[in-house]
Amino acid sequence: MASCLKAIWNRRFHRVVLRTAQLLWFSALIFDSVKQREVAAWTYHYSTKAYSWNYSRVFCQKHYTDLVAIQNKKEIAHLNDVIPYYSSYYWIGIRKIGDRWTWVGTKQPLTDEAENWAEHEPNNKKNNQDCVEIYIKSASAPGKWNDEPCAKRKRALCYTASCQDMSCSKQGECIETIGNYTCSCFPGFYGPECEYAVQCPPLKTPERGSMTCPHSAEAFLYGTSCRFSCEEGFALVGSEVVQCAASGVWTAAAPVCEVVQCPLLEAPGKGTMDCVHPLSAFAYGSSCKFECEPGYQVRGWASLRCAGSGQWTAPSPACEAIACRPLESPVHGSMDCSPSSGALQDNTSCSFRCAEGFKLEGADLVQCTELGQWTAPAPVCQALQCQDLPAPNKGQVNCSHPLGAFRYGSTCRFTCNEGSHLVGASVLQCLGSGNWSSPPPECHASMCTALRSPRNGTMTCVQPLGDSSYRATCRFACDEGFSLSGPQVLDCTPSGHWTGSAPTCEAIKCPELFAPEQGSLACSDTRKELGVGSACHFSCNKGLKLEGSSNVECTASGKWTAPPPTCEGTVTARTSEVQCPALITPEQGTMSCRHHLGNFGLNTTCYFGCKAGFTLMGDHARRCRPSGQWTGGTPACRAVKCSELRVIEPGAMNCSNPWGFFSYGSTCTFYCPEGQLLNGSAKIACQENGQWSDPMPACQEGPLTIQQALTYFGGAVASTIGLVTCGTLLALLRKRLRQKDDGESPLNPQSHLGTYGVFTNAAFDPSP
Known part of the structure; x- marks a missing residue:
C-alpha cells in the first residue's frame, strides 16, 4: 500500500500511466473495424459501431469524404443492395437547415429525383427531428428514409467522392455519378475534362495605332482581352477594349485610328491668313500665319498650329x-484722360495730380502722337519730407518710415532712460503738410514724493541722486512695544513712484486669556487691550490646586511669559458618581475596556475590533467624559464584499448570502443543462480577504480535454492513478469498453465521476 501512495505523487510515473492507458484505448479502437463496398470510382463505407449523427459525420469526414449524399433513386436501390442489414439502420448526410432539407456534404438542397421518404414521413411526430436514417434491407420499407433525433446512435453510412481538386481541369463542375463522374463545362470551355478553351478570330493592329493582348503563342482564347490606342493626333473610333467571349466571338469589332480635326479658321478683319495642311484641312499638324494691313497690328498670336488635342x-x-x-x-x-472712352489713339491727352502729402515728379500732362508714342513718361507722386528728428538727451527715438526716411507717414516713438520721464508727446507723425504733429519731447529726471517717519517709529534714507530722487532707499523701524504694519523698505522707482505705501507702527498685543475651569482671572489692563507690559493673575476655587504659573506678563514679542494654568484636585464624591451608559460588543466584533473608577465610570476607555471577514465602521475607541457621555459614535462590523458574479448562459447559479449579497461567507453553486459539462469548480465561496475561492466556472459542450478533465475531477484522477499503479488498469479498461459496447453515451454528464468518469469525459472519448 505504501508503494501505491508513493506512485500517486510521482509525476513522471503519472505521465507513463496515462500514456499506457491511451495506447491501450487506441488498440481497442482498432477492433471497431470498417466495412466497405467499392463501386468503381465512388465507394461507399459504413462503421460497425453506432454513433450519434454528429459523431457519425466526424467519423466519415476523418476516414472518407462525408456522410453519403444521394442523387437519385437508382443510387438508393444500389445502397440497399450492397449494404448489410443493421437493426438500428444507418445515418445519411442530410439535415434540416433553415426549414429546408440539405445534403451537408455537397451543400445542395434535396431534389424530387432523390427524395425517398417513408410513408407519413418526415416529421410524423411533430417534434423537430432534424437528422435522417435510411432503412437498409427493411422488410416493410427498404431504402426509405425517416427523420430521427440527432442524438440517437446508428451506424455511419459514408462515401468517398470521385471528384478531385483537379477534376474537370478546374474549368467545369464535377458531377458525381455511381461509379464515375461527368464534367459540366463552364462557358468558354469544352472537352471531356473541359480541357479546351474556345478561340476567337485573330485581330489586327489598327493603322497609326497599337494593340496589346496578354496572351501566349498568339492564341486569341476565351477570356483574352485586347486594348487599343492611337498615336498622338489620332483618335480611337470604336471600343478601347475588346474581349473574347464564351461564344468564340469578340465583344466588339476592332477599332480604327482617325486623324484629329481642329475648328475651321478665318482671316481676321483688316488682315490675311496663310495655312499649310500636311494630313487634312485644319487637321492635326496644320499651321496658319496671320498678317494685318498698314496702320493695324496683330492682337494675339500671329502663328497657330493644330495640336493632338x-x-x-x-x-x-x-x-x-x-x-x-x-x-x-x-x-x-x-x-x-480725354477722350475718356475707347483706345488711347492719336490726340488723346492725360493729366495727373497727387494725393495729400505727395508732390508730382514729372510732366503733369502727356499726349498720344500718331506714331503711338506719348510725349513724356508718366509722372510719379513722391511723399513730402519732414525735418530729421534727433534722440532727446537721456532718451531714445524709434521711427518707422513706410514711404522714405522722415517723409509723409513716418512715425517716431520716444522713450527715456531709467530714472528719467518724458515731457511732451511720446509719438510724433509726419503730416501731409510736411510738418511733425508735435514738437520733439524732452527727458527730465524722475522724483518721488517726500516721506515722513511713522508715529512711534523712525525712518533712515539713502539718496545717492538727491532728496526723494530715483534710486533713493528708505528703511523704517518702530519703537519698543510697537510692530511695523507695511513694508520695511521703500525704493524710488524710475517712474517717480515709491515701491509701496509708507508703513505705520501699531501697538503689540498678546492673545486673549480666559479663566481656567473651576478658577478665575484678573488682569492689570482693565480695558483688556492686553498690550506689552500687561499682567494677569490666575486663581482656583476652594479645594482645587493651580497647576502652572499664577502670574503671566505680555512681552514685546506678543507672547505671554507662560501658558495658561489649569485647576486640578482630588476625586470628590461628585466625580466618583459620573457613570456612562453600558456599551455592547458589536455583532461579529470585539470590545476591550479599561475601567478607572468602576464599570463604565469617568475616563473609562473601550477599544473595538472585528472578526476575520468583517471591517469596523466607526470609531475604534470611546472614552467616558465628565458629562456622563461617551466620545464618538457606536461602531459596527460590516462583512467584507467580494466582486459581483454574473452567470453566463446557459448555466445557472444558486447562492446563499448570510451577511449580504456577495459578502464574506456567501457560497454559490453552479449548474449546466443536460448535455453540457461544467468547466471549473461547481462551488465557490467569498473569503475573508474579499476574493472568491476559485474563478467562476462556465458550461461547455462536448467532451473535455485531458487537461480539463484532470483539473475538473481533481481527487478522482489521483484515485485512478493509485488504482492503475496497484494493477487494476486493465480491468478498468475492459469494463469501460464493455460499457461503451452496451450503448452508454460518451457525452452523458451523469456518467460516474470517479475513475470511470475521467476516461469517459477526457482522454478516452471514442469520437473519431
Missing part, C-alpha cells in the same frame, strides 16, 4: 488700330 495652340488673332500703350494712375495719385 484637336485644339489650336492659341485663340484666333485680330487686327487692331495702332494706339499708345495704356497708362496707369501714379501710386498715391490720379489720372484723367
Whole structure:
C-alpha cells in the first residue's frame, strides 16, 4: 500500500500511466473495424459501431469524404443492395437547415429525383427531428428514409467522392455519378475534362495605332482581352477594349485610328491668313500665319498650329488700330484722360495730380502722337519730407518710415532712460503738410514724493541722486512695544513712484486669556487691550490646586511669559458618581475596556475590533467624559464584499448570502443543462480577504480535454492513478469498453465521476 501512495505523487510515473492507458484505448479502437463496398470510382463505407449523427459525420469526414449524399433513386436501390442489414439502420448526410432539407456534404438542397421518404414521413411526430436514417434491407420499407433525433446512435453510412481538386481541369463542375463522374463545362470551355478553351478570330493592329493582348503563342482564347490606342493626333473610333467571349466571338469589332480635326479658321478683319495642311484641312499638324494691313497690328498670336488635342495652340488673332500703350494712375495719385472712352489713339491727352502729402515728379500732362508714342513718361507722386528728428538727451527715438526716411507717414516713438520721464508727446507723425504733429519731447529726471517717519517709529534714507530722487532707499523701524504694519523698505522707482505705501507702527498685543475651569482671572489692563507690559493673575476655587504659573506678563514679542494654568484636585464624591451608559460588543466584533473608577465610570476607555471577514465602521475607541457621555459614535462590523458574479448562459447559479449579497461567507453553486459539462469548480465561496475561492466556472459542450478533465475531477484522477499503479488498469479498461459496447453515451454528464468518469469525459472519448 505504501508503494501505491508513493506512485500517486510521482509525476513522471503519472505521465507513463496515462500514456499506457491511451495506447491501450487506441488498440481497442482498432477492433471497431470498417466495412466497405467499392463501386468503381465512388465507394461507399459504413462503421460497425453506432454513433450519434454528429459523431457519425466526424467519423466519415476523418476516414472518407462525408456522410453519403444521394442523387437519385437508382443510387438508393444500389445502397440497399450492397449494404448489410443493421437493426438500428444507418445515418445519411442530410439535415434540416433553415426549414429546408440539405445534403451537408455537397451543400445542395434535396431534389424530387432523390427524395425517398417513408410513408407519413418526415416529421410524423411533430417534434423537430432534424437528422435522417435510411432503412437498409427493411422488410416493410427498404431504402426509405425517416427523420430521427440527432442524438440517437446508428451506424455511419459514408462515401468517398470521385471528384478531385483537379477534376474537370478546374474549368467545369464535377458531377458525381455511381461509379464515375461527368464534367459540366463552364462557358468558354469544352472537352471531356473541359480541357479546351474556345478561340476567337485573330485581330489586327489598327493603322497609326497599337494593340496589346496578354496572351501566349498568339492564341486569341476565351477570356483574352485586347486594348487599343492611337498615336498622338489620332483618335480611337470604336471600343478601347475588346474581349473574347464564351461564344468564340469578340465583344466588339476592332477599332480604327482617325486623324484629329481642329475648328475651321478665318482671316481676321483688316488682315490675311496663310495655312499649310500636311494630313487634312485644319487637321492635326496644320499651321496658319496671320498678317494685318498698314496702320493695324496683330492682337494675339500671329502663328497657330493644330495640336493632338484637336485644339489650336492659341485663340484666333485680330487686327487692331495702332494706339499708345495704356497708362496707369501714379501710386498715391490720379489720372484723367480725354477722350475718356475707347483706345488711347492719336490726340488723346492725360493729366495727373497727387494725393495729400505727395508732390508730382514729372510732366503733369502727356499726349498720344500718331506714331503711338506719348510725349513724356508718366509722372510719379513722391511723399513730402519732414525735418530729421534727433534722440532727446537721456532718451531714445524709434521711427518707422513706410514711404522714405522722415517723409509723409513716418512715425517716431520716444522713450527715456531709467530714472528719467518724458515731457511732451511720446509719438510724433509726419503730416501731409510736411510738418511733425508735435514738437520733439524732452527727458527730465524722475522724483518721488517726500516721506515722513511713522508715529512711534523712525525712518533712515539713502539718496545717492538727491532728496526723494530715483534710486533713493528708505528703511523704517518702530519703537519698543510697537510692530511695523507695511513694508520695511521703500525704493524710488524710475517712474517717480515709491515701491509701496509708507508703513505705520501699531501697538503689540498678546492673545486673549480666559479663566481656567473651576478658577478665575484678573488682569492689570482693565480695558483688556492686553498690550506689552500687561499682567494677569490666575486663581482656583476652594479645594482645587493651580497647576502652572499664577502670574503671566505680555512681552514685546506678543507672547505671554507662560501658558495658561489649569485647576486640578482630588476625586470628590461628585466625580466618583459620573457613570456612562453600558456599551455592547458589536455583532461579529470585539470590545476591550479599561475601567478607572468602576464599570463604565469617568475616563473609562473601550477599544473595538472585528472578526476575520468583517471591517469596523466607526470609531475604534470611546472614552467616558465628565458629562456622563461617551466620545464618538457606536461602531459596527460590516462583512467584507467580494466582486459581483454574473452567470453566463446557459448555466445557472444558486447562492446563499448570510451577511449580504456577495459578502464574506456567501457560497454559490453552479449548474449546466443536460448535455453540457461544467468547466471549473461547481462551488465557490467569498473569503475573508474579499476574493472568491476559485474563478467562476462556465458550461461547455462536448467532451473535455485531458487537461480539463484532470483539473475538473481533481481527487478522482489521483484515485485512478493509485488504482492503475496497484494493477487494476486493465480491468478498468475492459469494463469501460464493455460499457461503451452496451450503448452508454460518451457525452452523458451523469456518467460516474470517479475513475470511470475521467476516461469517459477526457482522454478516452471514442469520437473519431
